[in-house]
Amino acid sequence: MRRLEIKNLHTTADDFEILKGVNLLIKTGEVHAVMGPNGTGKSTLASTIMGYYKYQVSAGDILLDDESILPLTVDERSRRGIFLAMQHPYEISGITNADFIKAALQARMKEGERLSLYRFIKHFDRVVNDLQMNPDLPHRYLNEGFSGGEKKRNEILQMKMLKPNFAILDEIDSGLDVDALKIVGDNINQMRGPDFGALIITHYQRLLDYIDVDYVHIMMGGRIVMSGGTELIEKIDKDGYEWVKAELGLENGDAKPVSSVLKDCAFKGLRE
Amino acid sequence: MVETVKNDLIAPGDDYSIYKNGIFLAGDGPRDLTIKDDGTYKIIHLIDADTKIRIDVEAGLKVTLFEFYYFLGNDPAIKIDFHAGENSSVNYVRFKHGDLAGEIRFITNTNIGENTYINNRNLSVLSSVCSLVDNVFLQSENAKIEMLNVTINTFGKTQYHQYDIHHRAPRTFSMMNNYGISKRRSVLDIKSNGIIAKGAKKASLTQKTKGLILGDDAHLAANPFLEIDEHDVIASHGASIGAINEDELYYLMSRGLTYANAEKLIVSGFINPFFNGLRDDKSIDYMKRKINQNL
Numbered sequence: 001m002r003r004l005e006i007k008n009l010h011t012t013a014d015d016f017e018i019l020k021g022v023n024l025l026i027k028t029g030e031v032h033a034v035m036g037p038n039g040t041g042k043s044t045l046a047s048t049i050m051g052y053y054k055y056q057v058s059a060g061d062i063l064l065d066d067e068s069i070l071p072l073t074v075d076e077r078s079r080r081g082i083f084l085a086m087q088h089p090y091e092i093s094g095i096t097n098a099d100f101i102k103a104a105l106q107a108r109m110k111e112g113e114r115l116s117l118y119r120f121i122k123h124f125d126r127v128v129n130d131l132q133m134n135p136d137l138p139h140r141y142l143n144e145g146f147s148g149g150e151k152k153r154n155e156i157l158q159m160k161m162l163k164p165n166f167a168i169l170d171e172i173d174s175g176l177d178v179d180a181l182k183i184v185g186d187n188i189n190q191m192r193g194p195d196f197g198a199l200i201i202t203h204y205q206r207l208l209d210y211i212d213v214d215y216v217h218i219m220m221g222g223r224i225v226m227s228g229g230t231e232l233i234e235k236i237d238k239d240g241y242e243w244v245k246a247e248l249g250l251e252n253g254d255a256k257p258v259s260s261v262l263k264d265c266a267f268k269g270l271r272e
Numbered sequence: 273m274v275e276t277v278k279n280d281l282i283a284p285g286d287d288y289s290i291y292k293n294g295i296f297l298a299g300d301g302p303r304d305l306t307i308k309d310d311g312t313y314k315i316i317h318l319i320d321a322d323t324k325i326r327i328d329v330e331a332g333l334k335v336t337l338f339e340f341y342y343f344l345g346n347d348p349a350i351k352i353d354f355h356a357g358e359n360s361s362v363n364y365v366r367f368k369h370g371d372l373a374g375e376i377r378f379i380t381n382t383n384i385g386e387n388t389y390i391n392n393r394n395l396s397v398l399s400s401v402c403s404l405v406d407n408v409f410l411q412s413e414n415a416k417i418e419m420l421n422v423t424i425n426t427f428g429k430t431q432y433h434q435y436d437i438h439h440r441a442p443r444t445f446s447m448m449n450n451y452g453i454s455k456r457r458s459v460l461d462i463k464s465n466g467i468i469a470k471g472a473k474k475a476s477l478t479q480k481t482k483g484l485i486l487g488d489d490a491h492l493a494a495n496p497f498l499e500i501d502e503h504d505v506i507a508s509h510g511a512s513i514g515a516i517n518e519d520e521l522y523y524l525m526s527r528g529l530t531y532a533n534a535e536k537l538i539v540s541g542f543i544n545p546f547f548n549g550l551r552d553d554k555s556i557d558y559m560k561r562k563i564n565q566n567l
Binding site: 075158 | 524
């Protein structure tokens, strides 16, 4: 079992503090959902874990199996088992999807080892089929000309090919129609196992209808302010987020974090 | 050297000719550089002295030409005259490569006949100071050229590339795309001139230059220029130069590629249009190998 722990994480961008002390523990075998209103730092959390260059960690730590990953570069974090499905995947002309994944798989191999082209092609074709994507996908340039939904499914395809231990899915549901949501949800569920943990960032319940989630966290004002089980999802879907602010005495979502214990899912956050 | 060249570039069954400074050395292809039949030809030039070359494609032919220049030293000046006869169609791929220092001066004059189409791709991977000038003359009605020029300058040298396309007759067509990469204190100057002469009604001219600068100490300049002396024409040009997009690098690195490999992949994507549709594995492998060695 592996552990990804976020400890009192503070992140700034252009001297503006976005994350104000996030605490979270994800273990392989678990699926966590992070929800919250726009602008509360969910995507910043995802990007900070991956090491995005525009964000600076000003305090706190990110630990992978009790070892800080803050000194690691983006590619080192990836090779240690972290994957980020991006909210807005980039289009890069001239590089085919197949060449990109091949290069990513080769990057994970030991010195002198070579990727078997035959096995790669078979595996790639199978995953394209699982995600019901166009069979010409391997030959198309990376995300170029893809619809929003196709780009998101391409992120899941990459995740399935690279088999990370921790996948952070940043609003993977945006741009997906009902059928595509089900396909993506099924594919994420298929990856569940002792060597895979996921952090799903979303605004809405709909994706979480298709994914078996273990823990739900609500982010506001740059912190996780509430954690619990799947009943939180229904409440948010029915009542929005205002009740959270009211219950916790938050003003504009910007206040000290509190812990919340709900039903059979005891989860404590740290007080500031 | 001949054996090295054959190993690098020639597959069984290829029609090829090897020349040194314009003099035929080996091969079973045309000795006098006059193409008289449809087909695919490989022409290899070994250059270590000033050289003049004339290549003719006879009228009515459909031809693919792979032309490779190996520069072996002695600061050569090379002049190429290429003539494509009327009603012909030529895929013309030209690769210039040299590992040595020194200076190369290279002028090509391409004359395109009536109703003739040329798809011309030029790839330069040179470690020398060089001045390469390409003049294209669309002499007759319905003469057409699509030109794709890729220049990789990574040895800290100053290189000057000029491409002039002259529209001298009505309903002529040209489309030029230039891709330049400059790295490691190199200076790359790309000048493209589109000239439409009086009387060249309904001419159509498009030029684009894209430059990629790798590192803070490299330099790349694009100078597009249009000279139009006729009213009823279409002409446009554009240029863009920049460094590799940091977000693209981040995206590739987030999948485990090192910075260096991510950069290489992006650069290979940048110049990939050069290889689209080419159908000779040996030639393509060779060119890609030389590109990778130089990046």
